[in-house]
Amino acid sequence: MNDQVSRAKQSARLIIETRYPDCDAALLAGSFVRGQATATSDLDLIVFNESVADSYRESFTSDGYPVEAFIHSSTTIREFFRQDRERGRPSIQRMVTEGLVLRNHALLAPLKAQAQTELLAGPPVLSLAEADRARYFLTDLLDDFIGVTDRTEGLGIAARLLEQATDFRLRTSGHWTGQGKWLIRSLAIVDPVEAKRLTDAFEAYFRLDEKQAVIGLLEQWLDAQGGRYFEGFSIGK
Structure with missing residues (x-):
């Protein structure tokens, strides 16, 4: 354990002792645990208290760190497992799996085992309707990108397209997706390989206003799932 992680863990333990002295268990998760912390990284804490009926989160600073604390019982966190699995974005499973134990309790072992099992299993397979919906909306946004001539509008469309296309590629391929830095x-x-193709293509647009690499890549991704989709799509009918 390097000095950065050791200091973060020491500060996290102090938070648990002073702010959550009656908690049953606690984990330190996030970028410090993964060795990816930056100057602006916060301490991500999962605090277990079996007496809470509803989960909540708190944000504060301590010992020079910004802190995000997620307070759960073993029941509420399993509900978050379910929600994250359904949306294909396993934020809480990842935090529980990777979390360093700050305060141990018998509830942690089965929760860690469940989180790891779900991570390895992957998200639910998209239904045909869900895949078609994703294909339609990516087609629609890609057409907006192709047609836009105003640079300012193009930047906004491209930002949305980067997120939507990455999510499309991951979910239609049966993989977990992410949010923010966890998306790419x-x-x-x-x-x-595809991640580099994606970043290179969007770099070409953002830096040089060149669209073709983005268009070509995303059309390939659409083709792999049945191609562009517009004619015949219906929602809410």
Whole structure:
């Protein structure tokens, strides 16, 4: 354990002792645990208290760190497992799996085992209707990108397109997706070649206003799932 992680863990333990002295268990998760912390990284804490009926989160600073604390019981966190699995974005499973134990309790072992099992199993397979919906909305946004001539509008469309296309690639391929920094990171984990193609293509647009690499790549991704989709799509009918 390096000095950065050791200091973070020491500060996290102090938070648990002073702010949550009656908790049953606690974990330190996030970028410090993964060795990816930056100057602005916060301490992500999961605090277990079996007496709480509803989960909640708190944000505060301590010992120079910004802190995000997620307070759960073993029941409420399992509900978050379910929600994250359904949306294909395993934020809480990842935090529980990787979390360093700050205060131990018998409830942790089965929760860690469940979180790891769900991570390894992957998300639910998209239904045909869900895949078609994703294909339609990516087609629609890609057409907006192709047609836009105003640079300012193009930047906004491209930002949305980067997120939507990455999510499309991951979910239609049966993989977990992510949010923020975990979106591209999730693609890089399962397909580093396509992740680099994606970043290179969007770099060409953002830096040089060149669209073709983005268009060509996303059309390939659409083709792999049946191609562009517009004619015949219906929702809410």
